[in-house]
Amino acid sequence: MKYPEPINKLIESYSLLPGIGIKTATRMAFYTLGMTETSVKEFADNLVSAKTNIHSCIICGNITTEDTCEICQDATRDQSTILVVEQVKDIIAIDDMNTYNGLYHVLGGVMSPVDGIGPDDLNIKLLINRLREHSEVKELIIATNATPEGESTAQYLAKLVKPSGIKVTRLAHGLSVGSDIEYADEMTLKSAVLGRREL
């Protein structure tokens, strides 16, 4: 016996999602059959609505339902600092701590020669224009991930921006708070020693 066509198609759609194989997709498809018709229709509407209504902020690349995102619209935020992240989810993580109150810029990834991603594939041009047009920006904090690709993207940006006189900083790398030195990996330990500060 084969599955009826509508369920095969739904399994196919589910298996497009990241980390979802055929077995899980099948489980999800059968689960869907057991949901109420209202829930399924709502799910379908939410899919289309998210895709249709959410755009990138034309200033920073964050997600928004309008032209510019709520952070760029917020005049009470510190306009002199821009924090550069790889992806939108990083903004949420940083903004939720209530420690940083400046602006953001989303690169949409990192440079990765292996995957054929160069500077032109990232949201860098917009960042440079932004710095040029807004002379009030005094500091650019580069918060790409602590991976080799994140590191080289940070270096690239620093080289690009420094000549304009804007201070370029990078998030501190070192031991996780609460962690044991004995279990830290070599690279982290090296960063912690090189980045030591006076007490």
Add this chain to the structure above:
Amino acid sequence: MKYPEPINKLIESYSLLPGIGIKTATRMAFYTLGMTETSVKEFADNLVSAKTNIHSCIICGNITTEDTCEICQDATRDQSTILVVEQVKDIIAIDDMNTYNGLYHVLGGVMSPVDGIGPDDLNIKLLINRLREHSEVKELIIATNATPEGESTAQYLAKLVKPSGIKVTRLAHGLSVGSDIEYADEMTLKSAVLGRREL
């Protein structure tokens, strides 16, 4: 910063799926934003189409886009045997081996007093009517899972059906083919000894 409403709603929908927590749902929602508009619309259509077009076969409880499923419609199949399974996916597993060519009946679960599931919550009445109306049925093979609930449901069905003179059988339990005795659990080993057969 909070996520815009459309993405929150999509995260909520994804997190309804089995085994999907908020973190994975968020990852899926962002992934959806990166999909083409066509793929997202197709996904939405597939959801609604599966829910709308797939019903239970009115004879056996299998899934179908028509009133009766392709197995019940197939007159070349052995009409004298009905194999009882817990769920539709079990039919696929058994039918794919091409060893069994009879009919099926889907219970839609097993009796489980802990979860408040009794015989009336399962597709049992339809099975009894089916046996009563089709005197050509000679054997009922009970293929519920080898769990305590599956076992007690099998016992319940056997008690119910046996008086009518229909042969009631249960799938063999024992060692998995290719497995080592030394690693078998006690219950499996016990089943294997009790169910031994002459060579």
